[in-house]
Amino acid sequence: MPGVDRVPLKRRKISVPTKGKVGTTEAAGLRMMYPMFRQLTPCLALLAANLANAEIRDLILVAGQSNAVGYDAYAEELPSDPKDAATMFWWRVGDPPPDEFDGTSARQWTTLQFQPRTPAMSGDAAKKTGRQYGNFNKKTKGGFGPEIGMVRTLATKETRPLAVIKTAFSGTSVAADWNVGLPGKADACYRSMIDETKTAIAYAKAKDITLRPRAFVWVQGESDANAKDAPAYVANLSAMLKSLRTELDAPDLILLIGVNTRFGNGKNAFMPKIVEAQKEVAAALPRTRYVDTVGAETLPPTHTHFSAAGTLEVGRRFAEALLSLEQIK
Structure with missing residues (x-):
């Protein structure tokens, strides 16, 4: 308030938009609050400056088993795109259980890229x-998933800045590795x-970057396709997805779930059951959708994994x- 600190309070005429006059008690209260107002002004200015410098990004989480890892999506077959550098990227990919053999971004933020194969x-x-x-086929120097x-x-449709956190482990089932119903026994991948x-969110926050959870991408189900x-x-799966929203305090997080429907090359009688189960989960949970992968290229002869193009x-x-x-209100 310009000029307030240059005029002694006792010389100012105090008026309020109410009936009656300000009494001695009210005036004394205003005098006590005056130093606080003077201290608050620079604090508000600092807050405004911090808000102006803060960055907000939409956060996409990617998780699942080998087709989320991208086991056979070879890095050599990934077309380059300089716009990838605009997306923040953090990852851990490997096999169960999560351990020092996983490929990681070294617990640091980097930019969107294929992930190197590690022994x-x-x-x-x-x-x-x-x-x-291992995390990727020995034929390749690395790989990538659906991220x-x-x-x-998304970059062709919008300009919203993005960040991706990927945590995926080949050969894992919800029952044995992502099972929130068996904490400490069958939830190692979920906990990771x-x-x-x-x-990753905390590290971004330390750099004045706020990550806003937007979507969770789940590519998994093949290892649960058994009797x-x-x-x-x-x-x-429902319990895991609900737990994820709760632990991240993101009740409106969009959940997108899919699986390689061709796993087993038509010989696994339980794959159709997994597909129907995913559809059932998507229908039951709000802001959740089953994503059909039928027709996406898989590698013969087993068709276990999607190719790079797939x-x-x-x-x-x-x-x-x-x-x-997101168009549905």
């Missing part, structure tokens, strides 16, 4: 642990995802699903 556990330790696939196709598609996400785990898939296509479909769902 898997080997020898007797690998035999004892089991499911030690790149999704971000590139939460840890990576909260740490034991398929019947519980709806309950297990992975880019899957990412495009997730982006289109996100934009479509």
